[in-house]
Amino acid sequence: MSESNVKDMKLETAYSAVSDLYKGTGIDIHEACQKMREKSPIFEGDFIRQFGVPTNADVSDQSATRNFALFRYQDVMTVLRDAGTYTSGFIAKGFGKAFDGGLTVLAMDGEEHKSVRQLLQPAFMPATVNKWCDRMDDIIRNHYLAPMVPQKKANLMEFGLSFPIRIMYALMGFPEDDPEKFRSYAAWSLAMVGANQLDPSKADDAMKTGMEAGKALYDSIMEIVVARREAGSEGEDLIGRLLRCEHEGRTLNDHEVVTFCRMLLPAAGETTTRTLSVVLTLMFTIPGLLDRVRNDRSLVPKMIDESIRFEPIATFKVREVAKDVEFYGVKIPKGSFIQCMVTSANRDEDVFENPDEFDLDRRQKPSFGFGFGPHMCIGQFVAKLELNNAINAILDLFPNIRLDPEMPVPHIQGAQLREAHEVHVIWD
Numbered sequence: 001m002s003e004s005n006v007k008d009m010k011l012e013t014a015y016s017a018v019s020d021l022y023k024g025t026g027i028d029i030h031e032a033c034q035k036m037r038e039k040s041p042i043f044e045g046d047f048i049r050q051f052g053v054p055t056n057a058d059v060s061d062q063s064a065t066r067n068f069a070l071f072r073y074q075d076v077m078t079v080l081r082d083a084g085t086y087t088s089g090f091i092a093k094g095f096g097k098a099f100d101g102g103l104t105v106l107a108m109d110g111e112e113h114k115s116v117r118q119l120l121q122p123a124f125m126p127a128t129v130n131k132w133c134d135r136m137d138d139i140i141r142n143h144y145l146a147p148m149v150p151q152k153k154a155n156l157m158e159f160g161l162s163f164p165i166r167i168m169y170a171l172m173g174f175p176e177d178d179p180e181k182f183r184s185y186a187a188w189s190l191a192m193v194g195a196n197q198l199d200p201s202k203a204d205d206a207m208k209t210g211m212e213a214g215k216a217l218y219d220s221i222m223e224i225v226v227a228r229r230e231a232g233s234e235g236e237d238l239i240g241r242l243l244r245c246e247h248e249g250r251t252l253n254d255h256e257v258v259t260f261c262r263m264l265l266p267a268a269g270e271t272t273t274r275t276l277s278v279v280l281t282l283m284f285t286i287p288g289l290l291d292r293v294r295n296d297r298s299l300v301p302k303m304i305d306e307s308i309r310f311e312p313i314a315t316f317k318v319r320e321v322a323k324d325v326e327f328y329g330v331k332i333p334k335g336s337f338i339q340c341m342v343t344s345a346n347r348d349e350d351v352f353e354n355p356d357e358f359d360l361d362r363r364q365k366p367s368f369g370f371g372f373g374p375h376m377c378i379g380q381f382v383a384k385l386e387l388n389n390a391i392n393a394i395l396d397l398f399p400n401i402r403l404d405p406e407m408p409v410p411h412i413q414g415a416q417l418r419e420a421h422e423v424h425v426i427w428d
Contacts, residue, residue: 006191006212011183014190015161015270021194024415025052029315030356033344036071042328043069048316048339051415055318055339068332069316069339073348075327076340077366079319081373083109086319086338088375105263106375113374119247120260120378123238129381131236132171136386139167140393149397153404156394156423157277164272164386171382172261173237174224185220188213189265214262221258229254264379272383274313274419275304279387281410281420282307284403286358293360294395302360304387308369310358313418315343317371342368343418398427 027050036043047069048055070076079086091107105116122128144163148154162183169182191213194206225239233243242257252260283290283303293299317340325332332338346367347355353362370377377383394401403409407424 006188006209006216007184009184009187009191009213011161011165011187011190014187014194015273018190018194018270019414019417019419019421022053022414022416025050026413027051027415029343029415030347033071033341034347034356036069036341037344037348041070041072041075042330043071044330045069046339047341048416053416055316055337066333066336067339068327068330068336069341070327071341071344071348073345073351076317076342076345076368077372079338079340080317080368080371080375083113083374085322085325087322088113088319090318090320090337105260105378115247115250117374117378119245119250119252120242123241123245124378124381126381128241129385132382133385133389135170136167136389137393139163139170140389141397145393145397152428153424153426156280156425157273157421160273160276160280160390160423161269163390164276165269167386168265168269168272168382171237172264173228173235173239181220185217185265186269188217189262190270192217193266193270217262217265218258221261222254225254225257225261271313272386274417275308275383276387276390277410277420277423278311278313278412278418279304279307279391280423281412282310282358283391284423284425285409289358289360290402293391297392297395299360300388300391301384302364304384304391305364305367306358306360306362309346309352309362309367311412311418312342312346312367312369313414314369315414315416315418316341317368340368398425401425401427 029051032050036047046067048067070079087109089107089109105113105120108116140163143166144159148159165182165186166179169185170176174182174185192210194210225243228235228239229243233240235241239257239261242252242260245252283293289303293303319338319340321332321334321336321338323334346352346369349355351365353359366372370380370383402425404424404426408422410420410423412418412420
């Protein structure tokens, strides 16, 4: 794909390409994981391969690397919380190439990761994020949902694809005079995610496209960051905060601010979109759930948390072993990959009662939908606030909302990234 074609890339096309890449073979991942929890707590080999999706590892190195998979809650927690033994730097060899250096926090380890995380964290804590609530609500209600009211029907995932992008880009401090630019930026960020192809015949082209998209996004963000720095780095948006943040005498230069923002953009959009599709699907298809949350809005955050446990959109996390370790008598040598099956751990029968049931009244325990430990998703509070605002606004503005009986019932699918492609509804 030429540079001009990259710049003409459409958001819907890029999103669908990522969905297709991580959809997999159609094997039921919940059933496969349940069988493993029952018969063996550890799998020797590449458990993920059967699902036909790439991992974050460098595919070209897979033949020389040993793989193992863990399925139980405590084992997944052990790996994810110990970033010294179970590292993430290998991500830079796979799709991380498209990010081409800078603050790729996902691929950082050790003191470097700790230092950068401490520098960035204050901008994402609830005390800061909650200040954005009114702005989020205005965008969701007035820019998106209110104009839809007279239509009395919609595929909510058309709204779901657009609004997280518009919100996050506004909160980051991007100029809002040309909203179509947001869609281009989001398309480029998704092209970077799509750079990690499993099919060797597609890998080179996908990586080339990803890196061209990464450069286009880098250049666009750099213009904004330079202008903001020259104007005094003011404002409570994310770019303003990043330009001013300081921890133990360390500040961020323009390159670091740009690369962090660029890394954040894929998750800022498509992750929230997929999570919303899961929450809405469960809300509309589980008997009685819609009426409960419609009549008692204090239950909306519980519904979001239980949805993330029940159907985490990222089904596994991969870590590289920094030293020899052992699980259940199986020796795992240094340099091996461990596939932490998040979707399995979130339904571990030893931890969650009736784990295969969606239970709004479940006593909340930590689950792994946003990761766990030092690499836990830095933007989780932003995502949850977006989801909470969106669901409340939908229930407020669309009277008696319900599934459209003339359209297919939404279905959650995907081996690595779970989602429902469409959620068709009507209202009075």
